[in-house]
Amino acid sequence: MLTAWLLRDAGLDVLLVERGEAGRESSWAGGGIISPLYPWRYPDAVNRLARRSQALYPGLVQRILEASGADPEYLASGLLILDTEEEAAATAWAGRYADEFRIIGQKDIAAVEPALREGIASRAFWLPRIGQV
Numbered sequence: 001m002l003t004a005w006l007l008r009d010a011g012l013d014v015l016l017v018e019r020g021e022a023g024r025e026s027s028w029a030g031g032g033i034i035s036p037l038y039p040w041r042y043p044d045a046v047n048r049l050a051r052r053s054q055a056l057y058p059g060l061v062q063r064i065l066e067a068s069g070a071d072p073e074y075l076a077s078g079l080l081i082l083d084t085e086e087e088a089a090a091t092a093w094a095g096r097y098a099d100e101f102r103i104i105g106q107k108d109i110a111a112v113e114p115a116l117r118e119g120i121a122s123r124a125f126w127l128p129r130i131g132q133v
Contacts, residue, residue, distance in 0.1 A: 035130045040093030047097050072133050079130035082121040102126045
């Protein structure tokens with residue numbers, strides 16, 4: 001649906017076909033986290049695309065809200081990764097791509113996500129600027 005809207009905005013004629021109610025089929029399921037999970041496992045091209053998308057989303061969400069009145073429900077929720085076995089790769093990736101990346105301990109894990117059971121992890125990677133829709 002977003003692609004159709006942007007093509008229409010660029011002056012092209014677009015026909016969007018969707019089974020059932022518009023915006024409730026595949027268009028509805030197209031959202032999610034705006035970052036690859038374990039981003040250091042992905043090629044540079046994917047990381048560049050994710051970084052650019054993360055920068056564009058807040059403005060795009062505002063445009064959608066103003067044009068349609070529909071709230072895309074963008075949330076800068078952050079990304080908490082409890083599996084820290086790949087610290088060297090994650091740290092190297094963060095040096096190239098992350099605006100903010102921290103390795104945090106149990107106290108900070110509980111502050112970020114109070115619902116996690118105490119002691120579930122002694123350390124975690126925390127990327128506070130990652131968003132989701």
